[in-house]
Amino acid sequence: MSPTAQAVAERRPAYLTELARGTEHFHEPRRPDCPWCGSTKLRTRLRTTDLLQHKPGTFTVDQCRSCGHSFQNPRLTPEGLNFYYRDFYDGLHADRAERISGAQNSTKRHQGCAHAMFRHLEPESWLDVGTGHGHFPAVAKEVLPYTAFDGLDIGDGVEEARRAGRVEEAHRGFLTELAPQLAGRYDAMSMFHYLEHSLDPREELKAARRVLRPGGHLMIELPDPESRYAKLLGKWWVSYFQPQHLHFIPLANLRTELAALGYTVVAVDRREPHVPLDLTAACTLLLGHYLPDADDPWRTKVPSGLQRRLRQALMYASVPASVAAHAADRALAPLVSRTGFSNAYRVIARRNPDPS
Ligand SMILES: [Zn+2]
Numbered sequence: 535m536s537p538t539a540q541a542v543a544e545r546r547p548a549y550l551t552e553l554a555r556g557t558e559h560f561h562e563p564r565r566p567d568c569p570w571c572g573s574t575k576l577r578t579r580l581r582t583t584d585l586l587q588h589k590p591g592t593f594t595v596d597q598c599r600s601c602g603h604s605f606q607n608p609r610l611t612p613e614g615l616n617f618y619y620r621d622f623y624d625g626l627h628a629d630r631a632e633r634i635s636g637a638q639n640s641t642k643r644h645q646g647c648a649h650a651m652f653r654h655l656e657p658e659s660w661l662d663v664g665t666g667h668g669h670f671p672a673v674a675k676e677v678l679p680y681t682a683f684d685g686l687d688i689g690d691g692v693e694e695a696r697r698a699g700r701v702e703e704a705h706r707g708f709l710t711e712l713a714p715q716l717a718g719r720y721d722a723m724s725m726f727h728y729l730e731h732s733l734d735p736r737e738e739l740k741a742a743r744r745v746l747r748p749g750g751h752l753m754i755e756l757p758d759p760e761s762r763y764a765k766l767l768g769k770w771w772v773s774y775f776q777p778q779h780l781h782f783i784p785l786a787n788l789r790t791e792l793a794a795l796g797y798t799v800v801a802v803d804r805r806e807p808h809v810p811l812d813l814t815a816a817c818t819l820l821l822g823h824y825l826p827d828a829d830d831p832w833r834t835k836v837p838s839g840l841q842r843r844l845r846q847a848l849m850y851a852s853v854p855a856s857v858a859a860h861a862a863d864r865a866l867a868p869l870v871s872r873t874g875f876s877n878a879y880r881v882i883a884r885r886n887p888d889p890s
Pocket of ligand 1: 568569570571572573598599600601602603
């Protein structure tokens with residue numbers, strides 16, 4: 535048995551025990567109102583399955599007709615989140631996460647973010663929230679050699695990042711819980727593709743304000759729910775990222791919220807944060823959906839030899855389509871932001887002094 539097949543076999547009993555109760559208990563009750571503005575005028579924006587890992591379950595994204603906020607509804611419970619995140623970023627299939635989100639982690643992108651901050655200040659101390667394995671700080675400190683980078687995350691990647699020297703200090707836990715002990719410690723903070731995963735983005739922004747010094751800057755990058763790719767690709771738009779993305783915040787809502795919480799927005803960018811992967815990722819998701827099942831621990835049956843060989847053959851056969859999609863993504867990249875197709879935006883906000 536290969537090491538992967540062995541790992542799958544070891545994980546299977548625990549997964550199947552959890553799934554014996556179905557997947558309903560992974561969801562909270564459906565909420566009747568918008569978590570952003572309280573309006574009860576909701577519409578169903580998307581219904582999908584788990585196209586990332588193909589675990590059982592269905593997920594719905596609702597959109598508020600009053601303020602435009604979109605959100606997973608019903609939302610996953612903490613147990614549900616734990617179930618669907620398992621073996622994604624760490625463990626068994628971490629390589630799949632790399633394939634899908636790897637483009638977000640390119641060195642050039644990280645350098646661009648560090649330069650964007652440097653246009654406003656040269657921070658002494660920078661906290662990267664949701665740092666994962668510390669890829670961003672590792673690159674950013676080459677651009678900003680006098681800045682001390684720390685990382686915060688719930689996973690053990692952040693501790694590994696400290697041991698590897700990618701961050702100086704590792705804070706493990708939730709920002710909302712760690713904020714009191716970190717109050718006023720940083721003059722820069724970043725949240726790259728982080729808020730959409732959080733239970734309550736507004737609480738995260740409040741916590742960030744507490745952790746920042748007056749005059750400190752917060753950099754946020756988020757998927758743009760108003761991207762025309764969302765309409766064009768529907769559930770194959772990778773930024774929907776179900777079931778992990780809980781909130782989709784339109785830029786105007788984020789700006790209003792930041793102002794209300796005591797920040798001044800100093801920069802907005804819809805061009806640089808675009809990750810040219812929409813068509814390539816849609817291909818990957820489609821392929822993953824229609825190929826014969828992989829050997830996954832949440833499936834009761836181990837695939838037969840024939841199924842494995844067929845899967846392998848179809849994967850090779852699909853390479854030209856993926857290569858074409860990748861080329862199209864790259865060729866279109868300079869155009870997308872001018873035509874409403876950019877898939878992400880960036881906001882830099884300065885923390886205002888406290889009212890005296
Ligand atoms: Zn609303």
